[in-house]
Amino acid sequence: MQVDNKLLDDLARVAGGAIGALTGLRGEVEAQVRQQFERILSQMDVVSREEFEAAREMAVKARTEQEDLTERVTALEALVATLVAERELSHGAPGPKRSARTHGAAEHPPASEAS
Numbered sequence: 001m002q003v004d005n006k007l008l009d010d011l012a013r014v015a016g017g018a019i020g021a022l023t024g025l026r027g028e029v030e031a032q033v034r035q036q037f038e039r040i041l042s043q044m045d046v047v048s049r050e051e052f053e054a055a056r057e058m059a060v061k062a063r064t065e066q067e068d069l070t071e072r073v074t075a076l077e078a079l080v081a082t083l084v085a086e087r088e089l090s091h092g093a094p095g096p097k098r099s100a101r102t103h104g105a106a107e108h109p110p111a112s113e114a115s
Helices: 002-043 049-091
Strands: none
Touching: none
16 A cells, blocks of 8 residues: 555656646746737737727717717807898898808909909
């Protein structure tokens, strides 16, 4: 029996040593893989998480501002339509239809035509 116990003890020590070696090997492999990924990512021109989050926040803010401006434009268009309708009712005739680009052109002709 003494021989069996010694044999089992030796086997347990060898197995423990093998497990320890495998654990160390696993750590080395993980470090090598991580190092390789970092090298590849650094060559790929990938943004950092912080840069991504900053750009995402800017995009969310821009979208919110765009939606607010769309609402304001819609409200202003409704106001203009109301004012034009009121003007038509009070004057009896529709007002001149001008585009935004030519709004001031009819009121202020060029100097050569003013005389």
